Amino acid sequence: MYSWTDTLRFAFQPVVNLRTGAVAALEALARPESGDILAEARRDPELDGVLAVLALRAVARRETMLPLHLNVFAATLADLGGLTPLHDAVRAVGRLPWEVTLDIVPPCTHVPQRALLEAVAALREQGFRICADGIGEGDVPLRLLTDLSPDLVKLDASLLARPAAVRAMRTLCEELGALVAVEGVETEAQCAAAVAAGAQLAQGELFAPPARIPVADVYVPPRSPGSPAMPRSGPSVREFVRPAAILPTTASAGQVRALLTGSPDVSGVLLVDQVGRPVRSVHRSRFLLSMSGPYGHALYADRPARKLGDVPRTVGIHATAWEVLDVVAVGGSDRTSDDVAVVDEHGRCVGTVRLADLVRALAESRVEEAAGLNPLTRLPGSDAITGEVDRWIAGGRAFALSWLDIDHFKQVNDGAGFAAGDELIRSVGRALQQTVAGHARVGHIGGDDFLVLADEAVPVTLVASVLDAPWSVAGRPVTLSLATVVCAPGSVGDHRQAAAHLAPLKKAAKELSGASWVLGLAGLPGHEVRRGVPGAGSARVGYAAAEPGS
Structure with missing residues (x-):
């Protein structure tokens, strides 16, 4: 007897790891020879559930060990309360539930959200992984996306023309502990944009089109020399995961x-x-x-x-x-x-x-980081520190961002010569590094300006060891100014906001005489003067030391 499944075929498209160039998974796509079975499945949850089982069996017949992506409409999960037949089928073909990622496909607007979330929770309990599909083109509400807390978020390639939106999604995914994939990638420019925006996975015609026989080899454009460096604190292991045998x-x-x-x-x-x-x-x-x-x-x-x-x-x-x-x-x-x-x-x-x-990735990171070091102090520049600030913010960490410079540094160069000025800058940089080694990031952002990113308690040590140390050159003392803004979780959205809070504190510190330290809290008015004498900032003099206590 004729059945609609007789004309149903499946194609397989690889999901590619953008960092390793390896195939991370296969997505099974229904390809009927006639009719619009997907439109029918959207209206019929039972049919949609059957399609997921058939897709699984089609993959199993290909004897691939790769993890699988199966599509299912959001309404199907909400209506059926899960996919019990799929769970049984996974066991029957000898696979494990955590090898299967369910791509939840929009529309979502009229889907009962509580029922959907309960179904997803049940699937997670069984071991299935969850992906939010069609973000950017679909109608997935942001609140629902957050409540789903998916393992993977698939963005439509059209969002790559709006890099701010992709970066925002990457930040959200970091909060949720999800990976970011871009689907529909067709050009090398789109691939480069996906990498630059921080996506870890991608799929599309550029890498390999859907095919009846799963492919093992895909085309991945070579990474350009200008690609962004990974954070010094280390890229996440999630970005390197390969399928396990x-x-x-x-x-x-x-x-x-x-x-x-x-x-x-x-x-x-x-x-x-x-x-x-x-x-x-x-x-x-x-x-x-x-x-x-x-x-x-x-x-x-x-x-x-x-x-x-x-x-x-x-x-x-x-x-x-x-x-x-x-x-x-x-x-x-x-x-x-x-x-x-x-x-x-x-x-x-x-x-x-x-x-x-x-x-390979860590070596690339070191090369990129070395290229950004200040040639005078061999400390990282502002990009490295501000990037780290953004990662701390995304991770919900409280932190203290401090700016430090040498008072009236021009007088050092004019009075003692540029060689003495350079040696002073190197000495301050060394003192900062030695004081906070292993506890903070120190950056040399140009001239005699330094940035220090640390936990809230570190600036106290910084003051005692560096700010309060006696600095002199050619027998003439000079002082340092320090401004610190403490940022509680949620008080700033990115490094630009943190820098904006730090700017008036820096100005206040420079208006004080002697070694000065001004402390403020992001989001709260005013500041506290911890070091320095008000009203005589312009009277500061001269040369600075080559070494503390010299």
Whole structure:
């Protein structure tokens, strides 16, 4: 008997990691030979649920190990209260729920939001990952997007023409702990714009069009030399996650060998328990070496693979690249090439990261950072510090932003020569670095001006060790001025607002005589004078020291 499923086919489009250039997942797209099945599914939740199951089975027939993206309308979830048949189908095809991301597709305006959120909560409990799809073209209310707290947000490529909107979404996603993807990328210019805006993932015709057979190789434009550097505090491990090759802990060595020999790009296999927690890590080279030795296959083929594995190295999904390197550094040198498993808050594996990807990205970060160092002090410039301020703001951290300069610095150059002035600037920079080493970021923003980003308590140490130190050159003392604005979470929206609050404090500090320190709170009027004498700022004199106490 004829069925509408007889003419239904599926195409697969890769989701690409913009940093590693690897395929991070596959999205299954319905391609009926006749009729508009998607329009019908939008009106019929039961049909939409069936489509999701059929898409899953179509992927399973291709025997791909990549994570999957399945589309489902928001109204379907609200109406059905979840997708029980899909959960059963996932188990039936031998996949795990956390390998499947559900792309929630608009419209959303007339969907009962409470029912939708309850359905999403139930799907999360089962282990499915959640993506908010069609942002920028759809009608997803901002409040609903926040309440959904998705693992991934897909932006329409049309938003790339409005970079401020993309940056705002990136900031929101950082707050929600979500990755940002851009879909519909067709040109290299759009790809570059997505990278510049901070998107971690993308898909579109540029990388690979939808195809009946999933592709493993995609085109990713080379990163331009001017691409923005990653934060010094370290890019998130989420940006480097690759799909993991996973087998149950009961797998035999023969099953692992079949997987590795059939997938030359797989560098290792993770053996996971029933809920997806890594139990053993099987490294490709060491495993195949054991199997290829004398009598190796006869000895091991039918034995549990876990006997040839190691304790897995794991990091949390919120770790930074630097933290991954710390994990790799622990243990024997023979395991430095092992993949590191990335686990969610429940300890379930969501993928792996490769050391080569991290080292490459961190090396690029160091090169970019070195290019921005001030040649006199070798301290980072204003871009590095203000970028760090924005990251602290996005992370909801309280902080103190301090500006420091040398009073009447021109008199040093005029009276003692520019060489003495340069040495003074270097000395102040060294003193700042030594005082706050490991506790703050120090930047040299030009001339005799410095910025210090730190926790609220650090400026007190700064004052005692640097501001109050006796500085002199050629027997003539000069002083330093310090202005600090303390920013509580939510008090400023970005580094520009923080700088705007700092500006009047700087002016107030310069109007004082002697070593001065003015402290203010962002969003509150007035300031407190911690050091300095009012009314005699213009009477300050002269030269400054090459070293404190000289």
